[in-house]
Amino acid sequence: MKKTLVSFGALALVGMAGGAGFAEEFPDAQKTLPASMGWMQGFPPAQEKTLHASDGSFFEFPALRYSVNHMREFYPTRNVSSGNGKKYSVKQKLDPKIDNVTFTPWDSDKTMTFEESLDANYTDGIIVMHKGKIVYEKYPAGLKPDGLHAAMSVSKSFTGTVASILAAEGKLDPSKKVTDYIPELKDSGYADATVRQVMDMTTAIKYSEDYNDPNAEIWAYSAAGNVFRPINYRGPQNYYEYLATVKKLPDLEHGEAFGYRTINTELLAWICSRVTGQGLAEMVSEMIWKPLGAHYDGFYQLDPSGIAFAGGGFDLNLRDMAMFGEMMRNGGKLNGKQIIPEKAVKDIASGGSSEEYKAAFAKSDYTKLKGWSYHNMWWITNNSHGAYMARGVHGQAIYIDPAAEMVIARFASTHYASNKYIDPLSIPAYEAVAEYLMKK
Amino acid sequence: MKKTLVSFGALALVGMAGGAGFAEEFPDAQKTLPASMGWMQGFPPAQEKTLHASDGSFFEFPALRYSVNHMREFYPTRNVSSGNGKKYSVKQKLDPKIDNVTFTPWDSDKTMTFEESLDANYTDGIIVMHKGKIVYEKYPAGLKPDGLHAAMSVSKSFTGTVASILAAEGKLDPSKKVTDYIPELKDSGYADATVRQVMDMTTAIKYSEDYNDPNAEIWAYSAAGNVFRPINYRGPQNYYEYLATVKKLPDLEHGEAFGYRTINTELLAWICSRVTGQGLAEMVSEMIWKPLGAHYDGFYQLDPSGIAFAGGGFDLNLRDMAMFGEMMRNGGKLNGKQIIPEKAVKDIASGGSSEEYKAAFAKSDYTKLKGWSYHNMWWITNNSHGAYMARGVHGQAIYIDPAAEMVIARFASTHYASNKYIDPLSIPAYEAVAEYLMKK
Numbered sequence: 001m002k003k004t005l006v007s008f009g010a011l012a013l014v015g016m017a018g019g020a021g022f023a024e025e026f027p028d029a030q031k032t033l034p035a036s037m038g039w040m041q042g043f044p045p046a047q048e049k050t051l052h053a054s055d056g057s058f059f060e061f062p063a064l065r066y067s068v069n070h071m072r073e074f075y076p077t078r079n080v081s082s083g084n085g086k087k088y089s090v091k092q093k094l095d096p097k098i099d100n101v102t103f104t105p106w107d108s109d110k111t112m113t114f115e116e117s118l119d120a121n122y123t124d125g126i127i128v129m130h131k132g133k134i135v136y137e138k139y140p141a142g143l144k145p146d147g148l149h150a151a152m153s154v155s156k157s158f159t160g161t162v163a164s165i166l167a168a169e170g171k172l173d174p175s176k177k178v179t180d181y182i183p184e185l186k187d188s189g190y191a192d193a194t195v196r197q198v199m200d201m202t203t204a205i206k207y208s209e210d211y212n213d214p215n216a217e218i219w220a221y222s223a224a225g226n227v228f229r230p231i232n233y234r235g236p237q238n239y240y241e242y243l244a245t246v247k248k249l250p251d252l253e254h255g256e257a258f259g260y261r262t263i264n265t266e267l268l269a270w271i272c273s274r275v276t277g278q279g280l281a282e283m284v285s286e287m288i289w290k291p292l293g294a295h296y297d298g299f300y301q302l303d304p305s306g307i308a309f310a311g312g313g314f315d316l317n318l319r320d321m322a323m324f325g326e327m328m329r330n331g332g333k334l335n336g337k338q339i340i341p342e343k344a345v346k347d348i349a350s351g352g353s354s355e356e357y358k359a360a361f362a363k364s365d366y367t368k369l370k371g372w373s374y375h376n377m378w379w380i381t382n383n384s385h386g387a388y389m390a391r392g393v394h395g396q397a398i399y400i401d402p403a404a405e406m407v408i409a410r411f412a413s414t415h416y417a418s419n420k421y422i423d424p425l426s427i428p429a430y431e432a433v434a435e436y437l438m439k440k
Numbered sequence: 441m442k443k444t445l446v447s448f449g450a451l452a453l454v455g456m457a458g459g460a461g462f463a464e465e466f467p468d469a470q471k472t473l474p475a476s477m478g479w480m481q482g483f484p485p486a487q488e489k490t491l492h493a494s495d496g497s498f499f500e501f502p503a504l505r506y507s508v509n510h511m512r513e514f515y516p517t518r519n520v521s522s523g524n525g526k527k528y529s530v531k532q533k534l535d536p537k538i539d540n541v542t543f544t545p546w547d548s549d550k551t552m553t554f555e556e557s558l559d560a561n562y563t564d565g566i567i568v569m570h571k572g573k574i575v576y577e578k579y580p581a582g583l584k585p586d587g588l589h590a591a592m593s594v595s596k597s598f599t600g601t602v603a604s605i606l607a608a609e610g611k612l613d614p615s616k617k618v619t620d621y622i623p624e625l626k627d628s629g630y631a632d633a634t635v636r637q638v639m640d641m642t643t644a645i646k647y648s649e650d651y652n653d654p655n656a657e658i659w660a661y662s663a664a665g666n667v668f669r670p671i672n673y674r675g676p677q678n679y680y681e682y683l684a685t686v687k688k689l690p691d692l693e694h695g696e697a698f699g700y701r702t703i704n705t706e707l708l709a710w711i712c713s714r715v716t717g718q719g720l721a722e723m724v725s726e727m728i729w730k731p732l733g734a735h736y737d738g739f740y741q742l743d744p745s746g747i748a749f750a751g752g753g754f755d756l757n758l759r760d761m762a763m764f765g766e767m768m769r770n771g772g773k774l775n776g777k778q779i780i781p782e783k784a785v786k787d788i789a790s791g792g793s794s795e796e797y798k799a800a801f802a803k804s805d806y807t808k809l810k811g812w813s814y815h816n817m818w819w820i821t822n823n824s825h826g827a828y829m830a831r832g833v834h835g836q837a838i839y840i841d842p843a844a845e846m847v848i849a850r851f852a853s854t855h856y857a858s859n860k861y862i863d864p865l866s867i868p869a870y871e872a873v874a875e876y877l878m879k880k
Binding site for chain 1: 480483490493494513516524586667668670671677679680719744745
C-alpha cells in the first residue's frame, strides 16, 4: 500500500485545502473498494486491517476509502438533527444516457464518458438533479444510499450559508470588525479584519498549510483540535484558543487577496455562535437541516472542547446534500416552502461576481480556475451558466448550475487530496452533463 | 467539587459493576443540574467547565450528569439504526397520583413519596408503563424527550437478548463450549467454559474490578479498550485480544457461582458476532431496533478496533427503552407484531428461577438482593410478581413486572456508581408503584 504524501499523523484535522503535489501511481478505484480491502472487517479485524485516527492510518490511501464512510467511528461527534417534522419529497426519473455523455478532461486530448469519470474520480456516490428530479444516482464504491459520508471542505459552505442567513436576517453585520464579535482576538492577526473578509477568505493572516514544513501553522492548529493529542500537550486547548495566536502577514493587507485557509471558517463559526448562542451543529440543524426536511441526521467532528470542526468536519447523506443544493438553486425554496432567506442565496450565488472579487481570487494559486471567485465560503465559477460550488478535498462537491437547472452532489475518495488534481476530470464533466440536459 | 472514588482515569470503560464503598456527602440533585453547572457551555467553554474522556474528567460527579446525555461527543461511536420502517405507536395517559405513592426505603424507617425518590436517585428521565400505556413520564434533570442517554450495564441485557434470540432460533447452542465458537480462547481461562456459563456470568475467571488495586485485571482490560491510550502502549489491542489473556481462578469451577464481570458480556457479543458475521451494533439494529420500530437511532461506544462495548456502551432514547421493556413484558410482541421470539423472552423471564440459579447467585456479594438470580445477562428478582431487570451503574434500569403489567425505564446520574447504593431507594419504589397500579 502506498501512502499519500499528506499523512495526517495524529491529527484530528481533515478536509484542508491540501497543496502538496505528487505524481505517484496509485491503484485504481476497482482495486481499492473498501469491501474487498477488508478494512475493519472481522471479529476482531486483523491488525494490518485496523485503522486508527490517533496514528493517522485511517486517512492513508486507500484506507481512507473506508474511513470517509465511517467517520463517527473514529472521532467524538455531535448530531445534526433533521427533526421529526415533514421530510422533503423528491422524484427519481433516471436517464441512463447520462452515462454516455462525453467530455474532454483538462490537459488531455482524449475524450472520456461520464460513466468512465466515476471510477477515475474514485466516486463513492453521485447524484445529478435536473429540474428538481433525480436523473442520475449511483453508488459505485460501497457507500449505501442511507449512509453518511465526510463532506470535508464542503462543510465550509454550510458554515458560510449559516453566516449568510444570519446576515440576511440582519443578525450579523459582515461590515463589522471581527473583534466586535470576538474581543478575544484583539491582539491577533485578525484584529483589523472585517467579518466580510473572513467570509470571503481574504484575511491576510500568516497561516501555512505546507505539510512539508514542520513549522507550518497547520501543525499547531491541528494539535489544538486533536482529541488524540499527547497527555503532556500544553498548547492552545481548542480551535478558538488557537485563533487568538494567529499573526498577520507582514506584506499583505486584509481584503487584497483570496487565500484559502481553513481557520477562517472556524472563526466564522465562532462569530455565528456568538450571535446565536448556539454551536454550529445546532445552527445547521435549526437553520437548515430541519427546515429542509433532511431525511437523515448529519454530524460534526468535535475538537477537545466540543467545538464542531466548521472547516471540514460535517458528515451527511448524499441525497440530503443534493437536496440542499436543489434548495439553493431554487432561491432557498424546496417543495414550495422557503427554507432559508432568498436574500442569503442571492448573495452566495452572485454576490462574488464583481471584478474586485475576481482580482482577489486571481492572486491565489488556483491558476486552473480562471475567472473564478470565492464568496461566503462558496466557490463561484463566474461561467456563462452562473454555476457555483461547494468543494472538499478528495473529491467532495456540490455543483449548482442555475442556467441548466442542474445540481450535482458527489462524494468521493480520490488518492489525491487537492482538487487541483480532481478538477480536470470533474469540472468539464459537470459542464458536459449540463449542456446535455439543456438540449433534452 | 468532590470526586467519586471510582475515577475512570483514562479509561474508555464505563458501566462496570463498581464495588467500592464510600459514604461521602455529595451535593444533591437540584444543585448538580447540568444546565446550571455550565459544563461544556460557551464558545469556547471555560477550561474548568471543559470535560474530556481522555483524562476521565467527564465521568467525575457531578460532571457525569452532563456526560451521560452526551456520550457520543466524547468517544468514537457506531450508529444503531432504527431503520425507515413503521415506528411503534404508544399512548400516554398520565396518572399524577403516582407521585404520591409512598414506600419505605431499605434500611430506613421513614417513608418517601415516589416523587421524592426522583431527585434522591438523581433521575434524568423516568417512564412508567401500565397495560401498554405511558402513565408517568418525567425528565427532571435536563434530559430531553428526544435525547439519548448512556445505558451503562443495561447494555448487557441487550447483548443477552441478542444471544437469547440466536439461541431461540437455533443458531447459537448455549451448551457448547466457548472454544467451539472462539478457538482463539483455547489457552485462556475460558477454555473449559460453556456459552451458557458466559450468558449467566458463572465463569470462574480471575478478573478483579477493584479500582483500589493497581494490579486488578480491570486496568489491563480498560487499556485494551481505550481509544485514548498512550501512543507507546503495547498490550492487547482491543477487547477480544484482552479476553485471550484471561486466567481461571485456582479455587473455583465454571458454573458454581455468579460473578458479575463485564468481560463475560464482551465475550458473549464476540460469540454472537461469530455466529452472525455482524458486529453488535448491527445485530441490535437488525434483530431488535428495527423490528421494534424504535423512534430514535441508538449508538455504541467503540474500542480502538471498532468493536462495540457490549458490557456498557449502548446509548438510547428513554421512550425506546421503555417500549423495549414493554415488548419483553408482552412475550416479544409490540403493537400486535412479534418482534423477537417468544421463546427467547420466556427463557430470559423465567429460565433463571430454579434453586440452582438462586444458589449460584447467593454465592456473590449482592447480599441485599435475597433470592435473586442472574440469567442471559438479565437480573431476575424471583419475587411474587416475577419481576426482572436490566441494571446499570449510576441508576440505569428497566424493571419489568409481569403481574402488575408494569414496565419502568429509568435513566439517572447518581453520585454512587454501584446499584448497592441505589437499590434501597429504587426497588421498594418500583414495588410500591406496582402495588398501586394493581389496585387501580
